[in-house]
Amino acid sequence: MEIAFEMTDDILISVLSGELDHHSLKEIRDSIDLTYDTFQAKHIILCFEGVTFMDSSGVGLIMGRYNKVREAGGKIAVAGCNEYMIRILDMAGIYTIAQCFATKEEAVACMRKEGE
Amino acid sequence: MEHINRIKLEIPCRSENEAIARNIAAIFSASQDPTIEELTEIKTAVSEAVSNAVLYAYDDDEEGSIYLEMEATGSGRITIVVEDRGRGIENVQKAMEPLYTTGDSRERSGMGFTVMESFMDKVQVESSPGKGTRVTLIKSLDRTNGF
Numbered sequence: 001m002e003i004a005f006e007m008t009d010d011i012l013i014s015v016l017s018g019e020l021d022h023h024s025l026k027e028i029r030d031s032i033d034l035t036y037d038t039f040q041a042k043h044i045i046l047c048f049e050g051v052t053f054m055d056s057s058g059v060g061l062i063m064g065r066y067n068k069v070r071e072a073g074g075k076i077a078v079a080g081c082n083e084y085m086i087r088i089l090d091m092a093g094i095y096t097i098a099q100c101f102a103t104k105e106e107a108v109a110c111m112r113k114e115g116e
Numbered sequence: 117m118e119h120i121n122r123i124k125l126e127i128p129c130r131s132e133n134e135a136i137a138r139n140i141a142a143i144f145s146a147s148q149d150p151t152i153e154e155l156t157e158i159k160t161a162v163s164e165a166v167s168n169a170v171l172y173a174y175d176d177d178e179e180g181s182i183y184l185e186m187e188a189t190g191s192g193r194i195t196i197v198v199e200d201r202g203r204g205i206e207n208v209q210k211a212m213e214p215l216y217t218t219g220d221s222r223e224r225s226g227m228g229f230t231v232m233e234s235f236m237d238k239v240q241v242e243s244s245p246g247k248g249t250r251v252t253l254i255k256s257l258d259r260t261n262g263f
């Protein structure tokens with residue numbers, strides 16, 4: 001699993017690629033949290049477009065990051081989920097805590113608008 | 117007589133083997149002409165069952181094993197058993213409830229069994245405290261398309 005970061009304003013965009021499971025989760029989580037703290041971001045966007053496999057560990061990743069941004073008064077959004085990810089996120093009722101977008105650009109646009 | 121294929125293996129109960137286990141299940145199932153959707157569902161369910169064994173079955177200093185058994189019948193019925201000889205589950209019914217977890221509640225979703233049940237036709241869990249857990253995942257492939 002690989003991760004790349006982009007910062008726009010106070011939004012940390014985490015672009016994930018590869019297979020997301022319990023094994024790869026720890027490294028990804030630590031890397032997101034460290035980057036979030038280092039750059040003093042407020043919001044997080046998780047982009048799943050390059051993710052080729054995901055189990056319920058993905059739900060844990062979103063929930064955990066939600067708790068983190070909430071402490072800073074921020075929001076979390078997800079982007080680029082395929083139909084299997086959407087099924088898993090739906091089951092967990094994730095949309096009550098995170099908005100879901102087709103692309104990370106749409107997620108950024110929406111967060112900016114809400115921040116105005 | 118119906119043609120049946122079987123595979124049995126024992127792997128160390130470590131997180132690096134989660135991907136290996138689900139990919140072996142996918143290769144085994146692929147010989148039965150599943151759809152991409154069925155294959156993804158099987159892979160995901162196996163990933164859930166195996167990572168539960170890694171997370172919960174054994175103490176950290178214990179070197180336990182996961183026992184995998186796969187069976188495919190000519191009619192397209194795939195059965196995958198994921199077994200451990202670890203601590204077992206006190207209350208299986210409760211463990212299978214959506215959002216129930218005994219793990220770190222900030223990072224674990226408690227959705228593993230719910231995903232298994234949604235992605236497979238049948239999920240059976242047999243467990244006894246101190247002895248281990250046996251999760252049986254069953255899926256009958258839809259043979260109406262293709263061929």
Ligand SMILES: Nc1ncnc2c1ncn2[C@@H]1O[C@H](COP(=O)(O)OP(=O)(O)O)[C@@H](O)[C@H]1O
Binds near residue numbers: 171173219228
């Ligand atoms: N192989 C196992 N051995 C012991 N306990 C288990 C096992 N599998 C599942 N459990 C228990 O069932 C609970 C629910 O599992 P699951 O639905 O996959 O959610 P999660 O993995 O997020 O905790 C776990 O928190 C654990 O207490």
Ligand SMILES: [Mg+2]
Binds near residue numbers: 056164167227228229
């Ligand atoms: Mg689980």
